[in-house]
Amino acid sequence: MKYDEFHKLIEEQNPEKKQFLFKCAMDGLSLPVESMNAESRSATAETLCGAPAAGVSAAQKPKNKRRTSFKRFFKQPARLAACISAAVAVACLAIILPFTLKGSGSQTATTNPSTTPEERYCVAASCKEIELNQTLNDYSELNNLSLLYVDWYGKAEVKTSLHVDNEDQTDIVYYEEILEHKYTGSIVELYITDPFTRVDKIFNYWKGCKNIYTVYTSKNNYTQVKWCFDRVFPWGPYECRAWFRYGKYTYTVVLRYPIDENDFFELIDTMLPKNRR
Secondary structure, three states, rough: HHHHHHHHHHHHHHHHHHHHHHHHHHHHOOHHHHHHHHHHHHHHHHHHHHHOOOOOOHHHHHOOOOOOOOOHHHOOOOHHHHHHHHHHHHHHHHHHHEEEEEEEHHHHOOOOOOOOOEEEEEEEEHHEEEEEEEEHHHHHHOOOOOOOOOOOHHHHHEEEEEEEEEEOOOOOOOOOOOOEEEOOOEEEEEEEEEEOOHHHHHHHHHHOOEEEEEEEOOOOEEEEEEEEEEEOOOOOEEEEEEEEEEEEEEEEEEEEOOHHHHHHHHHHHHOOOOOOO
């Protein structure tokens, strides 16, 4: 610090006594501390050394005026709002994060039986057909599948086949059974998929099926069959289409050349369990 600035500082604090001290310091003279009273020694020590003189207690030191009090903090809206926002964000993370991590874990756990598979869409033309030498009922019993079927076996020509994925032939996309009645000429096409598989050929049969036929499979349980009765062409024969879910599978039934609508309802009744009403 320059002499003139230091000199000015001394003049501001104790002009008479500190001017004398400064002059003694500049002339190399010894400071007459003995002749000074306690108040002068305290002021001199604080001026030259920056520390409290002996005999002055810590309680007499001035408090730090830069320290921010709580009242001053709460009078600053910007700081208060920032702290509140940060606290709310931390609380939200603490609540949401555990549920998010738990949900992510259940979605990636492929071995968890409660995990719902995603829907898949398949093209019938891209599947490989494997013809079976047995009826759908026999195949179901042999493999413990509990599949529903149309009980026309004693009076119809039957063709049963599996349609599998070309790349993975162990993956059965859908079952198909076609029955042609020997006496009436009516034809039934039955398609069975799992509830999460959509096949273009089968899905097209669902179009227009807005009517609902309710079948009670027990006293308290029932199955809703969505159906429609239409012509193949404006001048062509009638056909009846329907689809419903039962158990682990989705069933699509197409009845061609029925004699009347009652043929269709009788057909559905033969598929679903007995003693239903």
